[in-house]
Amino acid sequence: MNKNEIKTKHGNINLPAFMPDATYGSIKSISFKDATDSGVKEIVTTTMHIEQNIGSEFIKDFGGIHKFFGWNRPILTDSGGWQVFSLIQRTKGNSKNFITEAGCSFIDSNNGQQFLLTPESSMQIQFNLGSDLMTVLDDPILGDASFAERKECVRINTVWAKRAKQKYIDLTPTLSLKGEGDHPLLGSVIQGGNDYELRKQSANELLELDFDIYNFGGLPLHTPVSWKSESEEGFFHDILKYVSDLIPDNKYKYAMGVGQPTDIAYCVDVGWDLFDTVLPTRNARHGYLYVSEGQGEDTKRYKKLSHDVIRIKKELYEKDDRPIDETCSCEACSTVSRAYLRHLIRINEPAGFRLATIHNLTFYSKWMEDIKQQ
RNA sequence: CGGGAGAUGGCGGAGUGGUCAAUCGCAACCGACUGUAAAUCGGUAAAAUCGGAGGUUCAAAUCCUUCUCUCCCGA
Numbered sequence: 001m002n003k004n005e006i007k008t009k010h011g012n013i014n015l016p017a018f019m020p021d022a023t024y025g026s027i028k029s030i031s032f033k034d035a036t037d038s039g040v041k042e043i044v045t046t047t048m049h050i051e052q053n054i055g056s057e058f059i060k061d062f063g064g065i066h067k068f069f070g071w072n073r074p075i076l077t078d079s080g081g082w083q084v085f086s087l088i089q090r091t092k093g094n095s096k097n098f099i100t101e102a103g104c105s106f107i108d109s110n111n112g113q114q115f116l117l118t119p120e121s122s123m124q125i126q127f128n129l130g131s132d133l134m135t136v137l138d139d140p141i142l143g144d145a146s147f148a149e150r151k152e153c154v155r156i157n158t159v160w161a162k163r164a165k166q167k168y169i170d171l172t173p174t175l176s177l178k179g180e181g182d183h184p185l186l187g188s189v190i191q192g193g194n195d196y197e198l199r200k201q202s203a204n205e206l207l208e209l210d211f212d213i214y215n216f217g218g219l220p221l222h223t224p225v226s227w228k229s230e231s232e233e234g235f236f237h238d239i240l241k242y243v244s245d246l247i248p249d250n251k252y253k254y255a256m257g258v259g260q261p262t263d264i265a266y267c268v269d270v271g272w273d274l275f276d277t278v279l280p281t282r283n284a285r286h287g288y289l290y291v292s293e294g295q296g297e298d299t300k301r302y303k304k305l306s307h308d309v310i311r312i313k314k315e316l317y318e319k320d321d322r323p324i325d326e327t328c329s330c331e332a333c334s335t336v337s338r339a340y341l342r343h344l345i346r347i348n349e350p351a352g353f354r355l356a357t358i359h360n361l362t363f364y365s366k367w368m369e370d371i372k373q374q
Numbered sequence: 375c376g377g378g379a380g381a382u383g384g385c386g387g388a389g390u391g392g393u394c395a396a397u398c399g400c401a402a403c404c405g406a407c408u409g410u411a412a413a414u415c416g417g418u419a420a421a422a423u424c425g426g427a428g429g430u431u432c433a434a435a436u437c438c439u440u441c442u443c444u445c446c447c448g449a
Contacts, residue, residue, distance in 0.1 A: 021409075021410065023409095023410050024410085028410080028412090028413090029413080044409070046409080046410085049410095076409095078409050079409090081409085082409045083409085083410090086409095086410085086411080087411085090411065091411095109411090135409080138409095140409085189409085215409080216409095217409070218409090219408060219409075254409090255409095256408095256409035257408050257409045258408065258409095259408050260408070263408080276408095276409060277408050277409080277410095278407085278408065278409085278410045278412085279407075279408050281410085282407065282408090282410065282412065282414085283407065283408095285412080285413055285414085286406085286407070286412085286413085286414075286415095288406090288407080311404090311405085313404095314403085314404080315402090315403070315404095345413085348413045349413090350413075352413090353413060
Protein backbone atom coordinates (compact mmCIF):
# COMPACT_ATOMS: atom_id res chain seq x y z
CA MET A 1 0.00 0.00 0.00
CA ASN A 2 1.32 3.33 -1.07
CA LYS A 3 0.33 5.96 1.44
CA ASN A 4 1.10 8.72 -1.05
CA GLU A 5 -1.94 7.97 -3.11
CA ILE A 6 -5.29 6.23 -3.15
CA LYS A 7 -6.17 4.17 -6.21
CA THR A 8 -9.72 4.41 -7.52
CA LYS A 9 -11.52 3.47 -10.70
CA HIS A 10 -11.58 7.12 -11.60
CA GLY A 11 -7.93 7.87 -11.13
CA ASN A 12 -5.56 8.12 -8.22
CA ILE A 13 -5.80 10.57 -5.39
CA ASN A 14 -2.55 12.22 -4.52
CA LEU A 15 -2.17 12.61 -0.76
CA PRO A 16 -2.69 14.73 1.16
CA ALA A 17 -5.77 15.85 -0.73
CA PHE A 18 -8.38 18.53 -0.34
CA MET A 19 -11.81 17.78 -1.78
CA PRO A 20 -14.35 20.58 -2.16
CA ASP A 21 -17.96 19.83 -1.30
CA ALA A 22 -20.46 19.43 -4.11
CA THR A 23 -23.31 19.12 -1.68
CA TYR A 24 -26.34 19.18 -3.88
CA GLY A 25 -24.37 17.76 -6.77
CA SER A 26 -22.62 21.00 -7.50
CA ILE A 27 -19.72 22.97 -6.14
CA LYS A 28 -21.80 26.05 -5.51
CA SER A 29 -21.56 28.81 -8.10
CA ILE A 30 -18.97 27.18 -10.37
CA SER A 31 -18.93 24.45 -13.00
CA PHE A 32 -16.88 21.27 -12.82
CA LYS A 33 -14.81 22.74 -15.62
CA ASP A 34 -14.10 25.74 -13.40
CA ALA A 35 -13.21 23.33 -10.60
CA THR A 36 -10.77 21.46 -12.80
CA ASP A 37 -9.22 24.75 -13.91
CA SER A 38 -8.84 25.64 -10.23
CA GLY A 39 -6.80 22.50 -9.62
CA VAL A 40 -9.59 20.43 -8.07
CA LYS A 41 -8.87 16.72 -8.56
CA GLU A 42 -11.53 15.04 -6.42
CA ILE A 43 -14.80 16.05 -4.83
CA VAL A 44 -17.20 15.15 -2.04
CA THR A 45 -20.91 14.84 -2.52
CA THR A 46 -23.70 14.06 -0.10
CA THR A 47 -25.86 10.99 -0.54
CA MET A 48 -28.87 12.40 1.27
CA HIS A 49 -29.24 15.47 -0.86
CA ILE A 50 -28.82 13.44 -4.02
CA GLU A 51 -31.24 10.77 -2.83
CA GLN A 52 -33.91 13.27 -1.84
CA ASN A 53 -33.60 15.61 -4.78
CA ILE A 54 -32.81 13.26 -7.64
CA GLY A 55 -32.92 9.68 -6.40
CA SER A 56 -30.03 7.24 -6.45
CA GLU A 57 -32.02 4.65 -8.42
CA PHE A 58 -32.36 7.23 -11.15
CA ILE A 59 -28.64 7.95 -11.01
CA LYS A 60 -27.90 4.25 -11.24
CA ASP A 61 -30.10 3.90 -14.32
CA PHE A 62 -28.56 7.02 -15.77
CA GLY A 63 -25.16 5.40 -15.61
CA GLY A 64 -23.77 6.52 -12.27
CA ILE A 65 -22.94 9.72 -10.49
CA HIS A 66 -19.76 10.38 -12.50
CA LYS A 67 -21.66 10.31 -15.76
CA PHE A 68 -24.49 12.36 -14.31
CA PHE A 69 -22.12 15.05 -13.05
CA GLY A 70 -19.84 14.89 -16.06
CA TRP A 71 -16.96 14.42 -13.64
CA ASN A 72 -14.68 11.46 -14.23
CA ARG A 73 -12.30 11.96 -11.34
CA PRO A 74 -12.76 10.38 -7.86
CA ILE A 75 -15.90 11.13 -5.86
CA LEU A 76 -16.24 10.60 -2.13
CA THR A 77 -19.78 10.26 -0.83
CA ASP A 78 -20.83 11.27 2.63
CA SER A 79 -23.30 8.94 4.31
CA GLY A 80 -26.06 11.36 5.19
CA GLY A 81 -25.46 10.99 8.92
CA TRP A 82 -24.23 14.53 9.25
CA GLN A 83 -27.09 15.93 7.19
CA VAL A 84 -29.70 14.22 9.33
CA PHE A 85 -27.88 15.25 12.48
CA SER A 86 -27.87 18.81 11.23
CA LEU A 87 -31.59 18.55 10.44
CA ILE A 88 -32.36 17.26 13.93
CA GLN A 89 -30.28 20.02 15.50
CA ARG A 90 -32.18 22.73 13.73
CA THR A 91 -35.64 21.25 14.26
CA LYS A 92 -35.39 20.48 17.94
CA GLY A 93 -38.86 19.90 19.27
CA ASN A 94 -40.03 18.24 16.07
CA SER A 95 -40.63 14.70 17.31
CA LYS A 96 -40.67 13.37 13.76
CA ASN A 97 -36.94 13.84 13.34
CA PHE A 98 -35.08 11.41 15.56
CA ILE A 99 -32.42 8.74 15.75
CA THR A 100 -32.83 5.24 17.08
CA GLU A 101 -30.62 2.22 16.81
CA ALA A 102 -32.59 1.29 13.68
CA GLY A 103 -31.41 4.43 11.89
CA CYS A 104 -32.20 8.08 11.25
CA SER A 105 -35.87 8.88 10.92
CA PHE A 106 -36.89 12.25 9.61
CA ILE A 107 -39.38 14.19 7.55
CA ASP A 108 -38.27 14.66 3.97
CA SER A 109 -38.86 18.36 3.44
CA ASN A 110 -39.37 17.78 -0.27
CA ASN A 111 -42.53 15.70 0.12
CA GLY A 112 -43.40 15.66 3.81
CA GLN A 113 -42.93 11.89 3.98
CA GLN A 114 -41.30 10.15 6.89
CA PHE A 115 -37.95 8.81 5.72
CA LEU A 116 -35.79 6.18 7.38
CA LEU A 117 -32.11 6.20 6.58
CA THR A 118 -30.33 3.11 7.84
CA PRO A 119 -26.70 2.01 7.67
CA GLU A 120 -27.79 -0.47 5.00
CA SER A 121 -29.84 1.95 2.91
CA SER A 122 -27.10 4.59 3.03
CA MET A 123 -24.67 1.97 1.73
CA GLN A 124 -27.10 0.91 -1.00
CA ILE A 125 -27.52 4.53 -2.08
CA GLN A 126 -23.77 4.99 -2.33
CA PHE A 127 -23.46 1.84 -4.42
CA ASN A 128 -26.26 3.06 -6.65
CA LEU A 129 -24.33 6.26 -7.18
CA GLY A 130 -21.13 4.40 -7.95
CA SER A 131 -19.02 6.24 -5.40
CA ASP A 132 -15.27 5.73 -5.22
CA LEU A 133 -14.87 6.43 -1.51
CA MET A 134 -17.81 5.60 0.71
CA THR A 135 -18.75 6.55 4.23
CA VAL A 136 -20.73 4.46 6.70
CA LEU A 137 -23.78 6.03 8.26
CA ASP A 138 -22.55 7.59 11.46
CA ASP A 139 -24.13 9.15 14.51
CA PRO A 140 -22.51 12.53 15.08
CA ILE A 141 -22.61 14.35 18.37
CA LEU A 142 -21.48 17.79 19.35
CA GLY A 143 -18.41 18.11 21.48
CA ASP A 144 -20.31 19.79 24.25
CA ALA A 145 -23.20 17.31 24.52
CA SER A 146 -23.58 15.50 27.83
CA PHE A 147 -21.31 12.55 28.52
CA ALA A 148 -24.27 10.16 28.54
CA GLU A 149 -25.42 11.40 25.14
CA ARG A 150 -21.96 11.13 23.67
CA LYS A 151 -21.49 7.63 25.07
CA GLU A 152 -24.77 6.48 23.54
CA CYS A 153 -23.81 8.00 20.21
CA VAL A 154 -20.53 6.15 20.18
CA ARG A 155 -22.36 2.91 20.88
CA ILE A 156 -24.88 3.40 18.07
CA ASN A 157 -22.13 4.67 15.79
CA THR A 158 -20.26 1.39 16.16
CA VAL A 159 -23.37 -0.75 15.72
CA TRP A 160 -24.15 1.11 12.53
CA ALA A 161 -20.58 0.82 11.25
CA LYS A 162 -20.74 -2.94 11.71
CA ARG A 163 -24.03 -3.20 9.82
CA ALA A 164 -22.79 -0.91 7.07
CA LYS A 165 -19.66 -2.97 6.64
CA GLN A 166 -21.73 -6.15 6.29
CA LYS A 167 -23.89 -4.47 3.66
CA TYR A 168 -20.77 -3.28 1.88
CA ILE A 169 -19.40 -6.84 1.81
CA ASP A 170 -22.72 -8.17 0.51
CA LEU A 171 -22.65 -5.63 -2.29
CA THR A 172 -19.01 -6.24 -3.20
CA PRO A 173 -18.81 -9.91 -4.23
CA THR A 174 -15.37 -9.48 -5.72
CA LEU A 175 -13.95 -7.87 -2.61
CA SER A 176 -11.56 -10.66 -1.68
CA LEU A 177 -10.48 -11.27 -5.27
CA LYS A 178 -9.12 -7.89 -6.23
CA GLY A 179 -7.08 -5.10 -4.80
CA GLU A 180 -7.51 -1.44 -4.12
CA GLY A 181 -8.78 0.41 -7.13
CA ASP A 182 -11.10 -2.36 -8.24
CA HIS A 183 -13.75 -1.71 -5.62
CA PRO A 184 -14.81 1.33 -3.66
CA LEU A 185 -13.07 2.05 -0.38
CA LEU A 186 -15.06 2.31 2.81
CA GLY A 187 -14.57 4.75 5.66
CA SER A 188 -16.02 4.83 9.16
CA VAL A 189 -16.31 7.87 11.36
CA ILE A 190 -14.74 8.18 14.80
CA GLN A 191 -17.03 10.05 17.18
CA GLY A 192 -16.95 10.81 20.90
CA GLY A 193 -17.16 14.57 21.05
CA ASN A 194 -14.50 16.34 23.03
CA ASP A 195 -13.72 13.41 25.30
CA TYR A 196 -10.40 11.64 24.75
CA GLU A 197 -11.52 8.35 26.28
CA LEU A 198 -14.68 8.19 24.20
CA ARG A 199 -12.71 9.00 21.07
CA LYS A 200 -10.34 6.18 21.93
CA GLN A 201 -13.19 3.77 22.56
CA SER A 202 -14.84 4.75 19.28
CA ALA A 203 -11.59 4.35 17.37
CA ASN A 204 -10.80 0.96 18.89
CA GLU A 205 -14.26 -0.43 18.19
CA LEU A 206 -14.06 0.72 14.59
CA LEU A 207 -10.52 -0.54 14.13
CA GLU A 208 -11.71 -4.02 15.03
CA LEU A 209 -14.08 -3.84 12.09
CA ASP A 210 -11.20 -3.03 9.72
CA PHE A 211 -12.12 -0.16 7.41
CA ASP A 212 -10.04 1.35 4.61
CA ILE A 213 -10.46 4.91 5.80
CA TYR A 214 -10.88 6.35 9.27
CA ASN A 215 -12.60 9.67 9.58
CA PHE A 216 -12.56 12.28 12.28
CA GLY A 217 -16.19 13.23 12.76
CA GLY A 218 -18.26 15.67 14.70
CA LEU A 219 -16.39 18.89 14.37
CA PRO A 220 -18.86 20.97 16.34
CA LEU A 221 -20.74 23.67 14.55
CA HIS A 222 -23.68 25.94 15.10
CA THR A 223 -23.66 25.56 18.86
CA PRO A 224 -23.56 28.32 21.44
CA VAL A 225 -20.71 26.55 23.15
CA SER A 226 -18.33 25.07 20.65
CA TRP A 227 -14.87 23.71 21.16
CA LYS A 228 -13.51 26.94 19.86
CA SER A 229 -15.08 29.08 22.51
CA GLU A 230 -14.42 26.59 25.29
CA SER A 231 -10.78 26.46 24.54
CA GLU A 232 -8.26 27.88 22.20
CA GLU A 233 -7.07 26.34 19.00
CA GLY A 234 -4.89 24.15 21.19
CA PHE A 235 -7.65 21.72 22.00
CA PHE A 236 -8.84 21.49 18.41
CA HIS A 237 -5.31 20.60 17.39
CA ASP A 238 -4.66 18.31 20.33
CA ILE A 239 -7.66 16.10 19.76
CA LEU A 240 -6.94 15.81 16.05
CA LYS A 241 -3.44 14.62 16.84
CA TYR A 242 -4.73 12.32 19.56
CA VAL A 243 -7.25 10.65 17.26
CA SER A 244 -4.77 10.43 14.38
CA ASP A 245 -2.36 8.60 16.67
CA LEU A 246 -5.05 6.03 17.45
CA ILE A 247 -5.23 5.04 13.78
CA PRO A 248 -2.52 2.79 12.30
CA ASP A 249 -0.47 4.45 9.58
CA ASN A 250 -1.51 1.92 6.96
CA LYS A 251 -5.02 3.34 7.05
CA TYR A 252 -6.15 6.45 5.24
CA LYS A 253 -7.15 9.25 7.56
CA TYR A 254 -9.86 11.71 6.67
CA ALA A 255 -10.45 14.83 8.78
CA MET A 256 -14.04 15.70 7.92
CA GLY A 257 -14.80 19.38 7.84
CA VAL A 258 -11.22 20.55 8.30
CA GLY A 259 -10.62 23.33 7.69
CA GLN A 260 -8.75 26.57 7.57
CA PRO A 261 -5.57 26.31 5.47
CA THR A 262 -3.32 26.44 8.52
CA ASP A 263 -5.40 23.78 10.27
CA ILE A 264 -5.06 21.50 7.24
CA ALA A 265 -1.31 22.06 7.30
CA TYR A 266 -1.24 21.09 10.95
CA CYS A 267 -3.43 18.04 10.40
CA VAL A 268 -1.21 16.80 7.58
CA ASP A 269 1.68 17.12 10.01
CA VAL A 270 -0.03 14.86 12.49
CA GLY A 271 -1.01 12.27 9.91
CA TRP A 272 -4.29 13.18 8.23
CA ASP A 273 -4.55 12.50 4.48
CA LEU A 274 -7.94 13.70 3.31
CA PHE A 275 -9.84 16.92 3.89
CA ASP A 276 -13.04 18.54 2.87
CA THR A 277 -14.66 21.74 3.98
CA VAL A 278 -17.08 24.29 2.79
CA LEU A 279 -14.85 27.17 3.82
CA PRO A 280 -13.18 28.12 0.53
CA THR A 281 -16.47 28.03 -1.38
CA ARG A 282 -18.78 29.57 1.19
CA ASN A 283 -16.25 32.16 2.25
CA ALA A 284 -15.73 33.09 -1.38
CA ARG A 285 -19.43 33.89 -1.73
CA HIS A 286 -19.18 35.97 1.43
CA GLY A 287 -16.21 37.90 0.12
CA TYR A 288 -13.58 36.26 2.31
CA LEU A 289 -10.62 35.47 0.10
CA TYR A 290 -7.36 33.63 0.73
CA VAL A 291 -4.22 35.27 -0.65
CA SER A 292 -0.44 35.04 -0.40
CA GLU A 293 1.27 36.61 2.56
CA GLY A 294 1.76 40.33 2.06
CA GLN A 295 -1.22 40.66 -0.26
CA GLY A 296 -3.98 41.06 2.31
CA GLU A 297 -5.05 41.89 5.84
CA ASP A 298 -4.40 39.37 8.62
CA THR A 299 -1.59 36.87 8.28
CA LYS A 300 -2.22 33.26 9.27
CA ARG A 301 0.72 30.98 9.94
CA TYR A 302 1.59 27.38 10.49
CA LYS A 303 5.31 26.76 10.75
CA LYS A 304 6.88 27.94 7.46
CA LEU A 305 3.55 28.23 5.71
CA SER A 306 1.62 31.45 5.79
CA HIS A 307 -1.07 33.33 3.96
CA ASP A 308 -3.19 36.44 4.23
CA VAL A 309 -6.87 37.01 4.04
CA ILE A 310 -8.97 39.65 2.30
CA ARG A 311 -12.49 40.71 3.14
CA ILE A 312 -13.22 42.11 -0.27
CA LYS A 313 -16.49 43.79 0.67
CA LYS A 314 -14.68 46.29 2.87
CA GLU A 315 -14.55 49.94 1.93
CA LEU A 316 -10.78 49.55 1.81
CA TYR A 317 -11.02 47.87 -1.60
CA GLU A 318 -13.46 50.28 -3.17
CA LYS A 319 -10.88 51.75 -5.55
CA ASP A 320 -8.30 48.97 -5.48
CA ASP A 321 -7.31 48.25 -9.09
CA ARG A 322 -4.93 45.43 -8.23
CA PRO A 323 -5.75 41.76 -8.80
CA ILE A 324 -6.94 39.78 -5.77
CA ASP A 325 -3.51 38.19 -5.47
CA GLU A 326 -0.65 39.37 -7.66
CA THR A 327 1.02 35.98 -7.46
CA CYS A 328 -2.07 34.06 -8.55
CA SER A 329 -2.91 33.24 -12.16
CA CYS A 330 -6.49 32.04 -11.74
CA GLU A 331 -9.24 33.43 -13.96
CA ALA A 332 -10.26 35.96 -11.34
CA CYS A 333 -6.77 37.27 -10.67
CA SER A 334 -5.92 37.51 -14.35
CA THR A 335 -9.10 39.24 -15.42
CA VAL A 336 -10.65 41.44 -12.73
CA SER A 337 -9.61 44.05 -10.20
CA ARG A 338 -10.40 43.93 -6.51
CA ALA A 339 -12.66 46.93 -6.97
CA TYR A 340 -14.72 45.18 -9.62
CA LEU A 341 -14.93 41.88 -7.76
CA ARG A 342 -15.98 43.82 -4.67
CA HIS A 343 -18.73 45.43 -6.66
CA LEU A 344 -19.95 42.11 -8.05
CA ILE A 345 -20.07 40.43 -4.66
CA ARG A 346 -21.69 43.39 -2.95
CA ILE A 347 -24.59 43.26 -5.38
CA ASN A 348 -24.86 39.46 -4.97
CA GLU A 349 -23.90 38.89 -8.56
CA PRO A 350 -23.36 35.18 -9.36
CA ALA A 351 -20.48 36.05 -11.67
CA GLY A 352 -18.70 37.53 -8.64
CA PHE A 353 -19.35 34.42 -6.55
CA ARG A 354 -17.98 32.32 -9.37
CA LEU A 355 -14.75 34.29 -9.69
CA ALA A 356 -14.22 34.38 -5.92
CA THR A 357 -14.85 30.65 -5.65
CA ILE A 358 -12.44 29.93 -8.48
CA HIS A 359 -9.84 32.01 -6.68
CA ASN A 360 -10.27 30.36 -3.28
CA LEU A 361 -10.22 26.85 -4.72
CA THR A 362 -7.11 27.74 -6.70
CA PHE A 363 -5.59 28.96 -3.46
CA TYR A 364 -6.46 25.71 -1.67
CA SER A 365 -4.96 23.68 -4.54
CA LYS A 366 -1.73 25.63 -4.33
CA TRP A 367 -1.75 25.42 -0.57
CA MET A 368 -1.95 21.61 -0.70
CA GLU A 369 1.03 21.65 -3.07
CA ASP A 370 2.91 23.90 -0.66
CA ILE A 371 2.16 21.49 2.17
CA LYS A 372 3.60 18.62 0.13
CA GLN A 373 6.76 20.63 -0.48
CA GLN A 374 7.32 20.99 3.25
C1' C B 375 -62.20 71.65 -14.59
C1' G B 376 -64.60 67.68 -11.31
C1' G B 377 -63.74 63.33 -8.11
C1' G B 378 -60.35 60.31 -5.25
C1' A B 379 -55.66 59.09 -2.77
C1' G B 380 -51.34 60.66 -0.65
C1' A B 381 -46.97 63.81 1.42
C1' U B 382 -42.95 60.34 7.80
C1' G B 383 -34.88 59.43 8.24
C1' G B 384 -30.54 58.43 1.86
C1' C B 385 -34.67 54.97 -0.01
C1' G B 386 -39.07 51.93 1.04
C1' G B 387 -42.64 51.98 4.57
C1' A B 388 -45.27 51.29 9.89
C1' G B 389 -47.89 54.23 13.06
C1' U B 390 -55.02 57.38 12.86
C1' G B 391 -55.33 61.59 20.06
C1' G B 392 -51.21 60.24 25.24
C1' U B 393 -47.30 54.18 26.26
C1' C B 394 -43.96 58.35 19.44
C1' A B 395 -38.01 62.74 19.42
C1' A B 396 -41.31 57.88 16.24
C1' U B 397 -41.52 50.15 14.62
C1' C B 398 -39.32 47.65 10.70
C1' G B 399 -36.86 46.67 6.10
C1' C B 400 -33.15 48.32 2.42
C1' A B 401 -28.74 50.85 1.71
C1' A B 402 -23.89 51.91 4.92
C1' C B 403 -19.78 50.10 8.18
C1' C B 404 -17.62 45.86 10.79
C1' G B 405 -17.54 40.65 12.12
C1' A B 406 -18.53 35.50 11.73
C1' C B 407 -18.60 31.24 8.74
C1' U B 408 -15.03 24.51 9.28
C1' G B 409 -18.63 16.22 6.60
C1' U B 410 -23.43 23.75 3.26
C1' A B 411 -31.05 25.32 6.25
C1' A B 412 -25.58 29.63 4.18
C1' A B 413 -25.92 34.83 -2.50
C1' U B 414 -26.40 33.25 5.05
C1' C B 415 -26.10 35.05 10.06
C1' G B 416 -24.69 38.62 13.79
C1' G B 417 -23.15 43.43 15.48
C1' U B 418 -22.43 48.86 14.94
C1' A B 419 -23.28 53.59 13.60
C1' A B 420 -25.95 57.29 11.50
C1' A B 421 -30.31 59.53 9.97
C1' A B 422 -37.01 62.30 10.48
C1' U B 423 -39.53 67.51 15.87
C1' C B 424 -43.72 63.18 10.76
C1' G B 425 -44.95 68.70 3.28
C1' G B 426 -45.95 74.53 4.95
C1' A B 427 -49.13 77.69 7.96
C1' G B 428 -53.00 78.15 11.39
C1' G B 429 -56.57 75.88 14.76
C1' U B 430 -59.08 72.24 18.41
C1' U B 431 -57.13 69.73 22.95
C1' C B 432 -54.28 69.15 29.34
C1' A B 433 -51.99 66.32 25.14
C1' A B 434 -51.55 65.74 17.79
C1' A B 435 -47.48 62.32 13.00
C1' U B 436 -52.58 61.07 14.26
C1' C B 437 -58.63 65.65 14.45
C1' C B 438 -60.20 70.51 11.73
C1' U B 439 -59.10 74.69 8.11
C1' U B 440 -56.05 76.38 4.41
C1' C B 441 -51.80 76.47 1.13
C1' U B 442 -48.08 73.76 -1.82
C1' C B 443 -46.78 69.40 -4.33
C1' U B 444 -47.48 64.18 -6.22
C1' C B 445 -50.37 60.19 -8.12
C1' C B 446 -55.05 57.95 -10.01
C1' C B 447 -59.96 58.32 -12.35
C1' G B 448 -63.42 61.20 -15.24
C1' A B 449 -64.40 65.32 -18.61
